[in-house]
Amino acid sequence: MYSIYKKEITAFFGSLLGYMAMAVFLVLLGLLVWVFKDNQLEGQYASLDILFTNAPFVFMLLIPAITMRSFADEIRSGTLELLVTRPLTEMQIILGKFFASVTLAVICLLPTLLYYYTITKLGHDIDSGAIWGSYLGLVFLSAAFIAIGIFTSSLTSNAIVAFILALFLCFIVYLGFDAVSDMGFLSGRLANLVAGIGINAHYRSISRGVVDLRDAIYFLTFIGIFLLFTKTSLESRKW
Amino acid sequence: MSIEVNKLTKVYGEQKAVEEISFRVRPGEVLGFLGPNGAGKSTTMKIITGYIPQTSGKASVCGFDVNKQSMEARRNIGYLPENNPLYHDMYVKEFLGFVAGIHHIPNRKARIGEMIGITGLEMEQHKKIGALSKGYKQRVGLAQAMIHDPKVLILDEPTTGLDPNQLTEIRELIRRLGKEKTVILSTHIMQEVQAICNRVVIISKGKLVADDVPEHLVLRSGGGTQLLVRFKEKVSPERLRPVKGLKNASLQPDGSLLLTGDDKLQEELFRFAVAQSLTILHMNEDKQSLEEVFRTLTS
Numbered sequence: 179m180y181s182i183y184k185k186e187i188t189a190f191f192g193s194l195l196g197y198m199a200m201a202v203f204l205v206l207l208g209l210l211v212w213v214f215k216d217n218q219l220e221g222q223y224a225s226l227d228i229l230f231t232n233a234p235f236v237f238m239l240l241i242p243a244i245t246m247r248s249f250a251d252e253i254r255s256g257t258l259e260l261l262v263t264r265p266l267t268e269m270q271i272i273l274g275k276f277f278a279s280v281t282l283a284v285i286c287l288l289p290t291l292l293y294y295y296t297i298t299k300l301g302h303d304i305d306s307g308a309i310w311g312s313y314l315g316l317v318f319l320s321a322a323f324i325a326i327g328i329f330t331s332s333l334t335s336n337a338i339v340a341f342i343l344a345l346f347l348c349f350i351v352y353l354g355f356d357a358v359s360d361m362g363f364l365s366g367r368l369a370n371l372v373a374g375i376g377i378n379a380h381y382r383s384i385s386r387g388v389v390d391l392r393d394a395i396y397f398l399t400f401i402g403i404f405l406l407f408t409k410t411s412l413e414s415r416k417w
Numbered sequence: 418m419s420i421e422v423n424k425l426t427k428v429y430g431e432q433k434a435v436e437e438i439s440f441r442v443r444p445g446e447v448l449g450f451l452g453p454n455g456a457g458k459s460t461t462m463k464i465i466t467g468y469i470p471q472t473s474g475k476a477s478v479c480g481f482d483v484n485k486q487s488m489e490a491r492r493n494i495g496y497l498p499e500n501n502p503l504y505h506d507m508y509v510k511e512f513l514g515f516v517a518g519i520h521h522i523p524n525r526k527a528r529i530g531e532m533i534g535i536t537g538l539e540m541e542q543h544k545k546i547g548a549l550s551k552g553y554k555q556r557v558g559l560a561q562a563m564i565h566d567p568k569v570l571i572l573d574e575p576t577t578g579l580d581p582n583q584l585t586e587i588r589e590l591i592r593r594l595g596k597e598k599t600v601i602l603s604t605h606i607m608q609e610v611q612a613i614c615n616r617v618v619i620i621s622k623g624k625l626v627a628d629d630v631p632e633h634l635v636l637r638s639g640g641g642t643q644l645l646v647r648f649k650e651k652v653s654p655e656r657l658r659p660v661k662g663l664k665n666a667s668l669q670p671d672g673s674l675l676l677t678g679d680d681k682l683q684e685e686l687f688r689f690a691v692a693q694s695l696t697i698l699h700m701n702e703d704k705q706s707l708e709e710v711f712r713t714l715t716s
Contacts, residue, residue, distance in 0.1 A: 181518035185507075193506065256502030260561070263466040263498075264519050265491045416470050 182266070182274025183281075186248070190282050199244055203286040206236050211293060218297070225304065226293055230312040230385055233290075234352060234378075237283070237320050242344035244282060245327025246337040248275045249412070254335040258412075268412050272405055276321075276328055283320035287313065307387030315384035318397040322377055323348045325404035332411040351400075352377045418480070419444045419569050419599035420465065425474035427460050434460045436623040437474065442616075444568070447595035449614030449631075450603040453715050457623040458603040459499050462573050465601075466496045478569055492520070495562035495598075499573040501555055505547030509538060509557055512546060513564060520565035532560040536590065552583030559590065570594060572602040576609060588613050607708040621715035634710050642682045642702060647673040649696035661685045673699070 190196035210232045211218045218228050252258040261271055298304050323344075330343040355376025359369040373379045377400070380393040420442040427435040435457040442448050452458050464471045467483050467490060476483045481490035504512055513529045522528050533542050536556040541549055546557055555575065562570060576587050592613045594600060604610065610617055611631055619627040619634075627634055654666035654674060662679040663686075669675055676682065683702060690697050 181515055184518065185515050188511070189506070255505070256498060256500060257504055259463075259468055259498045260496075260502055263468050263491060263494070263496050264516075265488045266519060415468070 179266075179270040179274045179277075182261075182271055183278050186275050186278030187281060190244075190278065195244070196282055196285075199240055199282060200286050200289075203236055203240055204289055207233060207290065218293075219300075223301075226297060226309060226312070229290060229293060230316065233287075233316055234319055234381065237316075237323055238345065238348045238352060240286075241279070241283065241320060241323040242327045242330075242341045242348065245275075245279050245324055245344065246331055246341040248279070248328050249332040249408070250334055250337040250340045253332075254337075262412070268409050269405075272328065272408050272412070276324060276401075276405060279324040279328070280317075280321050283324065284317060287316060287320075305387060308385065309387075311387035311389060312385040314389065315381045318384065318394070319352075319377060319381050322351070322397055322400050322404075325401040325408075326351070329404045329408045329411065332408045351375075352381075355379075418442070419446075419478070420601065421475075421477045422461070422465065423475045425461065425464060425476055426472050427457070427464060427469070428472045433623050435464070435471075435620075438620065438623075438625045439474075440618050440625065440628050442569075442599050442601060444599050445596065446616055447591070447600045447602070447614045449610035449617045450601055450620070451605065451607075451610060451617055451711060452603075452620040453605065456620045456715070458620065459573055461620070462496075462571050462601070462603060466494055466571055467491055468498075492565070493568045495565070495567035495570045497558045497562045497570075497572045497575055500577075501558040501575075503546050503554060503557060503561075506545060508545055509533070509542050509549070512557065513560055516561045516564050522565060528564060532564050535563070536560045537586070550583075552579050552587070555579060555583070555587055556590075559587075563594070568598060570598050570600045570602075572600065574603055574605075576604065576606065607711060619711065619714050626714045627710075642678060642680055644676040644678075644682060644686065645669075645673055645699075645701040646676060646686065646697060647699040648690070649698050652695060657686075657689070660689045 190199075207229060211226070211228045216228075218226065249258070252261065262268065294309055326347045327340070327344040330347065331337070331340040333343070334340050353376070356373050356378045358364070359373035359376075364372060374396075377397075380396045383390055384393050418441050420440075422441070423439050425435055425438045426433065438457070438461060440448075450458050450461070460469070463469045465476050465478065465483060467487050470484060478490040479493040481493065483490045504515075507515070510529060510533075513532060514525060517525045517528060533539060536559055538553065538556050538560065541553050546554065549557065559572075559575070562572070572591070575591065576584055579587060588609060591600065591602065595613065595615075602609075602614070615630060617627065617629060617631050617634060618625060651672075652674065654668055657663060657666050657674070657676070660676075660678075660682070662682045663676060664679075665677045667675050676686070678685075683700070686700075687697070689695075
């Protein structure tokens with residue numbers, strides 16, 4: 179697994195992809211938080227809400243771009259055959275790629291700690307618990323998007339198809355369930371249940387700074403399911 | 418036994434890609450796996466390497482069942498898939514390092530250097546794989562297949578698309594490897610089989626049609642000798658009729674004679690020439706090639 183992980187990381191930072199992902203992420207969020215209208219400085223509260231409400235959308239675009247090639251390219255060039263005939267299980271290959279992408283997402287997030295530092299210097303009474311909870315939520319959220327992206331990449335030999343499919347699925351699981359539960363045709367409990375399937379409810383819940391075990395379990399299960407889907411998709415050649 | 422394949426069958430939907438194929442390969446053998454395109458060569462190889470499972474039958478490598486003891490079997494296999502897939506944006510050394518890492522090879526650097534030496538990649542070792550010529554890519558493919566020193570090498574069409582020089586070099590390399598390892602290589606070039614293999618398995622439409630040493634195969638198909646002879650004197654084909662074992666004789670445009678007959682033809686012709694005091698200027702023997710055997714067996 180480690181060999182695959184290392185190869186993927188080298189591929190990210192050996193090409194422009196890794197740096198570009200970081201640059202796009204930081205520039206977009208930097209503009210939203212500090213420069214554009216209604217930015218964090220104009221608001222009178224010492225918080226990083228703008229960062230944490232916008233980062234999921236940036237991830238929604240960026241993560242499918244990071245993961246789209248992970249299996250699609252291996253399928254297209256035939257190198258998947260090289261990998262799966264080695265003494266490696268499919269899961270080891272999947273996890274290697276998964277953790278490499280998670281690492282890249284975390285590296286994208288790290289410089290934003292500087293924003294946190296800035297805010298603490300500018301104001302006081304910042305809710306640190308909420309900030310750290312939100313960071314944890316973002317890591318979970320990006321990992322969930324990555325699991326989706328890796329899955330869609332394993333479905334096709336065309337990276338663009340994988341990208342579009344991942345973008346669509348990320349959108350649905352992040353906002354779709356929320357939207358459906360808000361439409362009003364579902365009664366209270368059912369609406370909550372539907373919203374609970376989506377990522378946003380759990381992301382918001384963690385962001386409050388109270389890490390509920392149920393939310394953690396939700397994310398881990400979500401990721402596990404998509405990684406298992408990926409395994410099934412890779413094994414479909416055997417049917 | 419290095420490789421044992423027993424009644425292997427693979428069915429894709431309605432179509433039988435491989436049907437009840439059985440063969441064994443002993444350590445140190447170079448087995449030529451022959452068959453027309455679509456005969457089931459690659460399918461059989463993919464089953465042995467564990468890429469796809471068989472529908473029925475068994476395959477084992479070094480005593481390990483490819484399904485039940487898949488990991489052990491894979492550790493003993495070096496595989497060069499068809500079309501030699503490689504990561505084109507990786508560097509040669511980086512790629513070999515990656516493969517060595519998967520196999521947990523100790524002394525990684527030394528082993529990579531050794532493989533680069535064996536496959537003759539010294540000049541190209543700092544390049545990106547995508548920048549290499551086809552022949553050198555093929556060497557990288559062989560290097561990745563051998564880096565963990567497997568007992569069995571499975572090479573799917575290792576010489577397609579190479580120029581004549583590269584062809585000779587790669588064949589030489591495989592022949593050298595074949596001395597220590599068990600090799601299965603698929604091809605549809607007959608000279609290749611005659612040049613490097615000490616056994617041949619021919620399959621056609623998914624079925625095994627021959628399993629023998631190349632020489633026996635030629636004999637079995639009723640093959641014989643073909644001679645191109647030139648006499649100093651003018652000799653008509655009719656005059657050679659008394660030669661024992663001669664089946665056919667024809668005059669070529671350049672005045673030489675093309676003779677076909679059994680294995681003793683050459684001797685008999687020589688004796689005849691001496692008895693008749695004819696002078697042989699030139700005699701060229703051409704054993705009936707595997708190519709014809711292949712054609713008769715697979716069509």
